[in-house]
Structure formats: C-alpha cells, structure tokens
Amino acid sequence: MSRSIAWLLCVFAVMVSAEAGVRRYRWDVKYEFKSPDCYKKLAITINGKTPGPTILARQGDTIIVEVTNRLVTENLAIHWHGIRQIRSPWSDGTEGVTQCPILPGDTFTYRFIVDRPGTYLYHAHYGMQREAGLYGSIRVLLPDGVAEPFTYDHDRSIILNDWYHASTYEQAAGLSSIPFVWVEEPQGHNMTVVEADGHYVEPIVVQNLFIYSGETYSVLIKIDQEPSRNYWITSNIVGRNATATTPPGLAILNYYPNHPKRVPPTDPPAGPIWNDIAPRLAQSVAIKARQGYVHTPPPKSDRAIVLLNTQNKIDGYNRWSVNNVSFTLPHTPYLIALKENLHHVFDQHPPPDRLHDFTTYDIYGVVNNTNATSSNAIYRLKFNSTVDIILQNANTMTVNNSETHPWHLHGHDFWVLGYGTGKFDAENDPKKYNLANPIMKNTVAVHPYGWTALRFVADNPGVWAFHCHIESHFYMGMGVVFEEGVEKVGKLPSEIMGCGETKAFKRP
Amino acid sequence: MSRSIAWLLCVFAVMVSAEAGVRRYRWDVKYEFKSPDCYKKLAITINGKTPGPTILARQGDTIIVEVTNRLVTENLAIHWHGIRQIRSPWSDGTEGVTQCPILPGDTFTYRFIVDRPGTYLYHAHYGMQREAGLYGSIRVLLPDGVAEPFTYDHDRSIILNDWYHASTYEQAAGLSSIPFVWVEEPQGHNMTVVEADGHYVEPIVVQNLFIYSGETYSVLIKIDQEPSRNYWITSNIVGRNATATTPPGLAILNYYPNHPKRVPPTDPPAGPIWNDIAPRLAQSVAIKARQGYVHTPPPKSDRAIVLLNTQNKIDGYNRWSVNNVSFTLPHTPYLIALKENLHHVFDQHPPPDRLHDFTTYDIYGVVNNTNATSSNAIYRLKFNSTVDIILQNANTMTVNNSETHPWHLHGHDFWVLGYGTGKFDAENDPKKYNLANPIMKNTVAVHPYGWTALRFVADNPGVWAFHCHIESHFYMGMGVVFEEGVEKVGKLPSEIMGCGETKAFKRP
Structure with a gap:
C-alpha cells in the first residue's frame, strides 16, 4: 500500500x-x-x-x-x-x-x-x-x-x-513495517571509510558502504577517474526485496567543469543482491578503531544481558519484541518517575537478563508465540558497572525470514566486541571478543540469524533508551530502557514536565 | 483539491x-x-x-x-x-x-x-x-x-x-474553508419542527429544514403517503455552490413491509437553490418559543456588543475575523490563567464593543484590509449583567460575496431577539426585537449581508467561547471569548493543567 x-x-x-x-x-x-x-x-x-x-x-x-x-x-x-x-x-x-x-x-x-x-x-x-x-x-x-x-x-x-507517500498516521495505523537498510554505491570510485558514529576507524576501502538506520560514516573519495564525464551516486535497499516498490536514490558526482546536471553516460548501477548477508557481515567485522585512537574496553563485564530479537502477535497485532516482551512507553517519563518516586507508573518487575529457555530456543524456527506479552519494565544497571549486551537475531513469524535490526543506544557509545552467525554460545563466543581495537559506536546492526556483542560502562547518570532504529520497529515494541545512577541526576527542569502524573507537580 | x-x-x-x-x-x-x-x-x-x-x-x-x-x-x-x-x-x-x-x-x-x-x-x-x-x-x-x-x-x-477525503492535517495546512450549510428534504412528507437546541418551539411545518452547523432540531413526520413504496431523505448544501464537488447525502425512508433497501421509484429531489437566502431567513424568523414554555428575556440589556463578521488577510494568510481582529487561542487556557493571575499569557487590552467606524462601514464593499490584526484578548462581562450581541455580516474579500455563519455560544443559551437584512441600526432595530416569545438557542445563523441580535445573562461563572461553528472558520480566527464571574469558580481540578504556563503549577 x-x-x-x-x-x-x-x-x-x-x-x-x-x-x-x-x-x-x-x-x-x-x-x-x-x-x-x-x-x-x-x-x-x-x-x-x-x-x-x-x-x-x-x-x-x-x-x-x-x-x-x-x-x-x-x-x-x-x-x-x-x-x-x-x-x-x-x-x-x-x-x-x-x-x-x-x-x-x-x-x-x-x-x-x-x-x-x-x-x-x-x-x-x-x-x-x-x-x-x-x-x-x-x-x-x-x-x-x-x-x-x-x-x-x-x-x-x-x-x-x-x-x-503515505502519512505517518496511515503508517502508524497500519502498523506496517518498512524497508530499512541503505546502500550507497559510487561507481568507479572506491570509498575509504575513516569515521563511524563519531569515532575514527582504521581506514578500510569499500566499493559499497552498507549503512544501517541511525549510523553515520565519513568516507574519503579520490576524484581520479576519467574527468570528461559525471558519475552516478546511488543508494539502494538491501535486506528487503524492494526493487518493485522502492526506486533507488540517485545523485550525480560532478566532475568540474562538466555541467552538474549532465547525466552520466551509463545506467545507474544496480545495488548489491538484497539477501546476500555475507558482504554486510564482512564490512561489520572489518571496522576497527583507528590506531592511536583506540579506547580500550574493560577486560571483563559485570553483567551480560542477552536480548533475543523476535516478532510476536499480541491480541492479534503484529509486534516486535525482545525476549518475547514487546516494549511500551509509559505516559509518565521514566526520568521523572524515578526521581520523584512514582513507582506505580510503570511495571517495577524487571525484565529477564535472558530468555528462560534461551539455551533450547530454535532461532531458525518460526516464532512460537505462546509467551508473548507487552511491558514497560526497565533494566536498572549498577552505576559504573560494565555491561555486555548480546543482540541475538532469530526467525520471524515468516518461514525462512530473519531481518536486520540496527540498535541504537542513547547516552553512550559502546564497544562492538564481536559478531557471529547462528546462536550465541555463552561459553565460547566471548573468548573471541575483540578487546584490542574494537570500534566504539552508538548504533550497530544485528544481522539475520546472527548475534552482535557490545559492552559499555554504565557511568552516565540518567535513563537511556536502547532500541531498533527502524522507526516502525521501535513503534511496534523493539526496545528496552536502562537506568543507571539516576540518584546522581541533578534537579530536573520543570520544562520537561506536563504529562502523565507529572502534570500537577510542584515547581521543583 | x-x-x-x-x-x-x-x-x-x-x-x-x-x-x-x-x-x-x-x-x-x-x-x-x-x-x-x-x-x-x-x-x-x-x-x-x-x-x-x-x-x-x-x-x-x-x-x-x-x-x-x-x-x-x-x-x-x-x-x-x-x-x-x-x-x-x-x-x-x-x-x-x-x-x-x-x-x-x-x-x-x-x-x-x-x-x-x-x-x-x-x-x-x-x-x-x-x-x-x-x-x-x-x-x-x-x-x-x-x-x-x-x-x-x-x-x-x-x-x-x-x-x-483530505485529512484534517491537509485541510489545516491548506487553510481551506469548507461547505457548511445543510438541508434535509423528505419528499412528499412535511416536517413539523417541535424542538431546537433543547427548547420546545411553536410547531411550524416545513418541507425543507435549513440546519446550520452546530444546531439540533426535533421534527415530527407523519407517515401518511402511498405505502407501497419507499421515499428519499436527502441532505444538500446551500450557501455554497457545491453541486459539482459535494454529492447529496441520501437515505431511505422505509415504509414497512417494503424492503428497507428498495430504491424509491423517483430520482432524489434536488435541494433548494443554493444562493436563495429569503426562505432561510424566513425559517429563522418563524421559529419562536412554544406557548407555555416561554422564558421571557430581561427587557433591557446592560451592554451591547456589535461583532462585525469579516474576512481579512494577515501576513498574506486568509483569516476570518471579528471587528477586523482575527482570534487566536493562547497556550495557557484562559480559565486557569484568570484563576491563577497569569496576566502575561494573553493580551489584557480588551477588544472593542464595536468597530470604531461601524457607522460608516460599507457592509456591501469588498473588505478593506488595512486594520486587520490578530489577538487573544477577551471580553470580560459584569457578572449577572444582561448582554446583547449583534452579529453583523458583511462582504468578504470577494466581490458580491457574503457567507452564512452559524455562531455557537458555550456555557449559555441565548434569546434570539431578531434578524435583519442590511446593516444594523442601533437606533431603530432594537425597537423591533421580539421580547414576547423569542426562542432560546445555543447556535444561531447570521445570514449574508444581514444581522442577528441575541441576548443572554452573564450568570454562569467561567470562561466561554463564542464562535462560528464552521470548524475551519473558527480555526481561521472567527471567534471571541467571554469571561464572567471567574472569581466565583471553585477550585480548579489539576487534571485540566499541563500546558503552557500551567505545566509546573502546584498541585492545587
């Protein structure tokens, strides 16, 4: 539609x-x-x-x-x-x-x-x-x-x-999910990736750069091709077979003094094959912190949380969920509720650090929906503790289908310790973590049927969302919230009040 | 569009x-x-x-x-x-x-x-x-x-x-005005009007009932026609030439035991001529309070406010306005602002009781836009005083065009004292007011190039909107607000707070 x-x-x-x-x-x-x-x-x-x-x-x-x-x-x-x-x-x-x-x-x-x-x-x-x-x-x-x-x-x-073309209201009402992964392809010119999410990376040369929703990259392009013509820059979708519905984004790389609107003599190149995961995983793995700019992560974590990315039906509605819990936002913001001790405005029972049956969960099977529920409960992290998050991808409600999810953390950068295919092995996979020169990012992809491990230190007093950056996926419940050191947060500005139970609060 | x-x-x-x-x-x-x-x-x-x-x-x-x-x-x-x-x-x-x-x-x-x-x-x-x-x-x-x-x-x-078919967002963004007057026409069956806006009226028999946005009527229909067929009930627009864009509303008056969906053997009747004002004015004048249910108005008023209905341009935007002032709502509700003495959240300079040049204003001429402005100032009425409002219609920004405006008063019914064509004559027209059996209503039309006079007692402590009930006209500034006895209003519930300067107010 x-x-x-x-x-x-x-x-x-x-x-x-x-x-x-x-x-x-x-x-x-x-x-x-x-x-x-x-x-x-x-x-x-x-x-x-x-x-x-x-x-x-x-x-x-x-x-x-x-x-x-x-x-x-x-x-x-x-x-x-x-x-x-x-x-x-x-x-x-x-x-x-x-x-x-x-x-x-x-x-x-x-x-x-x-x-x-x-x-x-x-x-x-x-x-x-x-x-x-x-x-x-x-x-x-x-x-x-x-x-x-x-x-x-x-x-x-x-x-x-x-x-x-549909309005966001129509999209929200339809609860439709959306194509979400973008590829940029500058024909004939390689790109050297030098920065990602605000951190310098060890330069890598790519022909196609896979960009996931919420990521930022800086690339260098050398203008060293035949100068009598212009070149196409294209963006294509991967991860969804969208050629029928979504035209590529086109722009012209102008070689001065050619006219900037002079159409290149070739057709715009087609993008990579939409369902070929290998080159995307390879790019993820290849990106490391730049020598001389490495921030070394703590060698061990205090807590590991495994977030199984699933799709469920709840009351007949399609929902995305984490450990079979679909996230809903409360109407009183957490930051205010926690500072003002409004304990009743959200579910105080914390969500699980991993699915109780994670070890036997079949990530290749169609989701078993029996335990799907929704909640606005949050994870409360010990201040200054080191936390590992393992994002585990799985099959959706459709046979042979697992989607890419770019997860974005607020209030932090995290180290990307590793990626893997298949189910995360809590015994052996951590031994392969890159603790030497991991890139720091705020957004990272978990690939179909794969896992991504990341680490951060809970040292920023506040309440922070962590969620899939595809807008409709978050809207449909794919997120969690972390609290850390909220007692250290200073006096809240009254400007942030005015909804839910904060409405009639005393001027602080 | x-x-x-x-x-x-x-x-x-x-x-x-x-x-x-x-x-x-x-x-x-x-x-x-x-x-x-x-x-x-x-x-x-x-x-x-x-x-x-x-x-x-x-x-x-x-x-x-x-x-x-x-x-x-x-x-x-x-x-x-x-x-x-x-x-x-x-x-x-x-x-x-x-x-x-x-x-x-x-x-x-x-x-x-x-x-x-x-x-x-x-x-x-x-x-x-x-x-x-x-x-x-x-x-x-x-x-x-x-x-x-x-x-x-x-x-x-x-x-x-x-x-x-367009969304309200598209309508709001386009600031488009809309068709607004509705007619109901039950072919072959007369209607006896017995109630209007919650008040019994002296029964009058009509073939077409002119209904303006915001009005309610009760009518009696005698099922006394040829029983072997069904009949059309239609609604048509008048006041705007809308036949090309707006199909009539159709319903079937079912004579049991005919099938309720059996189409009547005749075409649905066309509505009255869209720009024939005379029968609409005649209906307005004909509606009186029912004998035995007359509430007699106070014989004299303490204050008369003449509201000239005009159209203006302000900063290039089309606006509706009253006495050349286009109304805007403040972001802190008046009721709270007045109770809590937040004097700075709206314009404290009251709007005029009549246009300073009303006596020389040419209601048939295209609006002279020189003095158009917008304001959120309000009328403050003496508690328990009797107030007359004269709605005066005029030409719009289009040559030979004056539109119908149904005005709706909150918090009150008012007596409808009289209607007239042309400009209100403050000397002589009040002498013709119907003080014997005027109908009480909450919504009344002012006809093209005409005036409508109404009276109410400012005896309901609060802050009350009075505005054209055509949604886009009010949105575009066609309204005023009355305050009366706000000091007698009890403790405000905190539930109504949470916007503008009320956001961080003390729990009352």
Whole structure:
C-alpha cells in the first residue's frame, strides 16, 4: 500500500572558524506541503525546510535549540542522536523516557554540550515523526589547531531518510513495517571509510558502504577517474526485496567543469543482491578503531544481558519484541518517575537478563508465540558497572525470514566486541571478543540469524533508551530502557514536565 | 483539491427507563481506517466507531466520560455542545479556554450534569478533529412522568457532519474553508419542527429544514403517503455552490413491509437553490418559543456588543475575523490563567464593543484590509449583567460575496431577539426585537449581508467561547471569548493543567 522512495540531500558544509562557545538556534516546527520527489505531501519542517538546518559546531560548544511546536494538535520531541548528554540527561529528547512531549504552542529549550567531534544526527523521537521529515545533521568540528588523521580537499554531507507517500498516521495505523537498510554505491570510485558514529576507524576501502538506520560514516573519495564525464551516486535497499516498490536514490558526482546536471553516460548501477548477508557481515567485522585512537574496553563485564530479537502477535497485532516482551512507553517519563518516586507508573518487575529457555530456543524456527506479552519494565544497571549486551537475531513469524535490526543506544557509545552467525554460545563466543581495537559506536546492526556483542560502562547518570532504529520497529515494541545512577541526576527542569502524573507537580 | 461528501447516520434510539443518576462511559479515542462512503481514510474513532456512541440520559443525570487518548502523537479535547456546564466550567472541553489538551496516553474525566431535556451534540474542540470523525449525539430525556408537548410513535436520530477525503492535517495546512450549510428534504412528507437546541418551539411545518452547523432540531413526520413504496431523505448544501464537488447525502425512508433497501421509484429531489437566502431567513424568523414554555428575556440589556463578521488577510494568510481582529487561542487556557493571575499569557487590552467606524462601514464593499490584526484578548462581562450581541455580516474579500455563519455560544443559551437584512441600526432595530416569545438557542445563523441580535445573562461563572461553528472558520480566527464571574469558580481540578504556563503549577 505505501510506496517508499529513497532520496538524497547534499548539504554544502561551510567550515566555521569561530571560537568554541554557545550556538543558539530558534526552530519553528510545522506542517507544510513539500514535493521532494515530485509527489506533494505534508511534511514536518523546521524553519520551512526538511531536512532541517544543519547544526555546525566545534567540540566543546554548548548547543541551545529553542524548539517551538506549531503542529496545531500534535506534540513532538527531538533526539540528538550520538550526543551522550553527559550532565544533561533531560535533553536527550526521548518522549516517555526523558521528557514529556512538547505541546502545540509551547517552546522547549534543549541545551547540551557537543563533547566530541564527528558526524551525528538529530531527529524526532515521538511516534513516527522522523519519517514525516523531522530530522537533520549535526557536525562537530575538531578544536582549532587539532588535525584529523586524514586529509581531504572538499567536504560534503549526505543524509538519508525513508520517505513514504503515505502519512505517518496511515503508517502508524497500519502498523506496517518498512524497508530499512541503505546502500550507497559510487561507481568507479572506491570509498575509504575513516569515521563511524563519531569515532575514527582504521581506514578500510569499500566499493559499497552498507549503512544501517541511525549510523553515520565519513568516507574519503579520490576524484581520479576519467574527468570528461559525471558519475552516478546511488543508494539502494538491501535486506528487503524492494526493487518493485522502492526506486533507488540517485545523485550525480560532478566532475568540474562538466555541467552538474549532465547525466552520466551509463545506467545507474544496480545495488548489491538484497539477501546476500555475507558482504554486510564482512564490512561489520572489518571496522576497527583507528590506531592511536583506540579506547580500550574493560577486560571483563559485570553483567551480560542477552536480548533475543523476535516478532510476536499480541491480541492479534503484529509486534516486535525482545525476549518475547514487546516494549511500551509509559505516559509518565521514566526520568521523572524515578526521581520523584512514582513507582506505580510503570511495571517495577524487571525484565529477564535472558530468555528462560534461551539455551533450547530454535532461532531458525518460526516464532512460537505462546509467551508473548507487552511491558514497560526497565533494566536498572549498577552505576559504573560494565555491561555486555548480546543482540541475538532469530526467525520471524515468516518461514525462512530473519531481518536486520540496527540498535541504537542513547547516552553512550559502546564497544562492538564481536559478531557471529547462528546462536550465541555463552561459553565460547566471548573468548573471541575483540578487546584490542574494537570500534566504539552508538548504533550497530544485528544481522539475520546472527548475534552482535557490545559492552559499555554504565557511568552516565540518567535513563537511556536502547532500541531498533527502524522507526516502525521501535513503534511496534523493539526496545528496552536502562537506568543507571539516576540518584546522581541533578534537579530536573520543570520544562520537561506536563504529562502523565507529572502534570500537577510542584515547581521543583 | 479536497472532495467532500455528505453522509447520514441513523441511530436507533432506545428509550431507557432507569432512574436519574450517574451514567459513566469509558471511551478509547484512536485513529482507524474507515470507509463510510467507500473511500478508505483515517478517521478518529471512539471505541471503534465514528460517529461515537450516543449518550442517552435523563434530565438531572450526572454524566461521567473517561476519555483515553490513543492518538499516538496527537492531543484532543471534547466539547459537550449545548450543555451549559453550570458549576463545572472546566468540563466544557474547549482547549485553550477551559483546559489543556488531553495528551496521548492520558485519561481525562469529564463530569457534568445534563440539566435540561433535548437533543445535543458532542465533538472535538481542538484543531479540526471534529471533521476527522470525533463527534456524536447526546439525547436527554424528560424526567419520568413528565410528557413532551407532542406525541409520536417512533423516534430516530440523524446526525450530519462534513466528511472530507483530505485529512484534517491537509485541510489545516491548506487553510481551506469548507461547505457548511445543510438541508434535509423528505419528499412528499412535511416536517413539523417541535424542538431546537433543547427548547420546545411553536410547531411550524416545513418541507425543507435549513440546519446550520452546530444546531439540533426535533421534527415530527407523519407517515401518511402511498405505502407501497419507499421515499428519499436527502441532505444538500446551500450557501455554497457545491453541486459539482459535494454529492447529496441520501437515505431511505422505509415504509414497512417494503424492503428497507428498495430504491424509491423517483430520482432524489434536488435541494433548494443554493444562493436563495429569503426562505432561510424566513425559517429563522418563524421559529419562536412554544406557548407555555416561554422564558421571557430581561427587557433591557446592560451592554451591547456589535461583532462585525469579516474576512481579512494577515501576513498574506486568509483569516476570518471579528471587528477586523482575527482570534487566536493562547497556550495557557484562559480559565486557569484568570484563576491563577497569569496576566502575561494573553493580551489584557480588551477588544472593542464595536468597530470604531461601524457607522460608516460599507457592509456591501469588498473588505478593506488595512486594520486587520490578530489577538487573544477577551471580553470580560459584569457578572449577572444582561448582554446583547449583534452579529453583523458583511462582504468578504470577494466581490458580491457574503457567507452564512452559524455562531455557537458555550456555557449559555441565548434569546434570539431578531434578524435583519442590511446593516444594523442601533437606533431603530432594537425597537423591533421580539421580547414576547423569542426562542432560546445555543447556535444561531447570521445570514449574508444581514444581522442577528441575541441576548443572554452573564450568570454562569467561567470562561466561554463564542464562535462560528464552521470548524475551519473558527480555526481561521472567527471567534471571541467571554469571561464572567471567574472569581466565583471553585477550585480548579489539576487534571485540566499541563500546558503552557500551567505545566509546573502546584498541585492545587
């Protein structure tokens, strides 16, 4: 029913040379008719644009964004994806976790420090508003006088987003899942990957870069081909057989002085085979921290949580779930509930660290739905403890089908310790973890029928969502929430209140 | 662009015989796909239905409606149209006036007494959600042992609503105005009007009943025609030339034992001529209070406010306005702002009681836009004072065009003292007011290039909206707000808080 198309936006990056300091933005968010692919539909815009303005800052800057909601009847919240929100957990922008939504007519001020250079995103974190167009780029430059460990002459940012002709309301009502994995393919030009999710990586050369929802990469491209023509840049979907419904995203790599709109003499290349997992797994495994920039993980963890990614039916509805529990958000945000001791507003019984029958669970079989349930319970982590998460993929409700899920952690980067195919072996697989030079990321894919192991230190006081970044999968329950050191969180700003049981709270 | 259709729903009224008491409803409000006219679109439903359940009660009953918002990202508020909310002004359901909107996931409890028998409505009062399907009927029966001043054998309710194929978001974004006046025409059967807006009227016999948005009527129909066939019931638009875009609403009047779906042997009748105002004005004037049920108005008023209905452009946008002021709602509801002395959240400078140049204003000329502005200022009325309102219609921004506006007052019924064509003459027209047997209503039309005079006593402590009931006209600024005796309003329930500056208020 819903027809999706891919589209590309090139943002010309302007280097700024101002001193580190405060960067203030005022954003009006509203609905406007837009036709990015010549199909007119309502989009959520920021100051009249989708994607919204690029936040361009320098490491250490304080970002202040005053967001005014002009959506008439609809609330919103904006997440700063990849920003750890150290000492500002209430600015994470996750509705139901760290704040009440911003009501129509209200202005909410996000204030946070961008403490690391790199390429990040911002996007709506409420319902499925991201797909209505509410997203943009954050680019954090190095401090003056500090050089990147690679050089280049020109700099372009490309941001990819799903774009549907159906409205997010129609999508939400239909509970439809969506194509979600994107591939970029610059014909004839190799790409050298040098940064991922804000961390330098040991340079690797690829022809196709597999990008999963919520990830950011920096790549170097050498303009060394036949200069009399232009070249295609394409994005294609893998993971779903979407050629019939989703046209590729096309852009032109312009060799000056050719006209920038001069069509390349060849057809745009087809993407990789949609269901060939091997090259995707190989790319995941190949990405390591760059020498000289390695942050070594703690050698051992205090706790390991195995999250089985499954699909279930609950009351006849299709749901995604973790350990057969489909996540629902409470109406009183966790951060406020925990600080104000509102114990009754969410389920206090913690979810399991692994499925009770994990050792006998058949990840290749169609999901047995008997125990599926929904819950808003959360994991409470010991402050400063080291936590391992093993994401375990499995078959869905369809025979011979397992999907890719890019998981995104708020408030943290994590080390990616390893990937595997088949079921995770708690005895032997940890022995193969890469503890020498693992990449740190905030978003990582778990491949079909495979597992991904990651580690982080629970050292950022707050409440943090961890969820599949495919918007409809999270909407359908594929996520968990971690609490750590909430008692160390400072006085909450009253601005984040106003929903659920926080509505009539004393001004703090 | 937007195509609208008319549709009819027949609700079978079931007489209940329970004692007056408490009637409790639990409503889940959400988006669902519906196809009432075979075009599938998202509708806002109550417990799975649009229109929502009929509230059937007896005079004196307390109605408790627990509304749970399941709209994902969208707020809501429900107005109980025709219920005066005496001693419960916070239950009027007018977002921005009497309450904060109900957030997704929240449950809000409306509690009010239905103190008079009659036929009323309920509907969304936030953005344009009414047109998304959020509305229904309220029927209040007489106390046991009290008879209506007319008799009938069977009882049916029909509720009419605009229904568009475009979403309310698309409509709101386009700021499009809509067809709004409805006519019902039962061929071969006259109708005897016996009740309007909850008040008995001196019976009048009509072939076509002109109904304006927000009005309710009870009519008697004698089933005295040739019984071997069925008959058409049709609804048509007048006031706009809409035959090309809006098909008539059709229903069948079934003469038992003919099959109820047997098509009548004639074509459905065409409606009255769309731009013939005379019969509409004649019907308005003909409706009087029923003998024996007359409530006599105070003979004189303490204050007269003349509201010139105009159209303007402000910053390039089309707006409707009153005395060249286009109304906007504040983000902190008036009722709370006034009780809590938040003087800065809305414009404290009162709007004028009449346009300063009203005596020379040319109601037949295209609007002169020079002084158009927008404001959220309100009229503050002396408690228990008698107030006259003169609605004065005028030409719009289009040559030779003046539209019909049905104005609806919250918290009150008013006496309809008179109608006139042309400009109101403050010297002579009041002498012709009907003070003997004027009908009381909560909604009244002002006809093209005409005026309508009404009177009410400001005796209901609270803050009350008064506005054109065409949803897009109010959305575009055609309304005012009255405050009266707000100091007598009791302690506000904390449940109505949670938006604007009420967000972090002390638990009262």
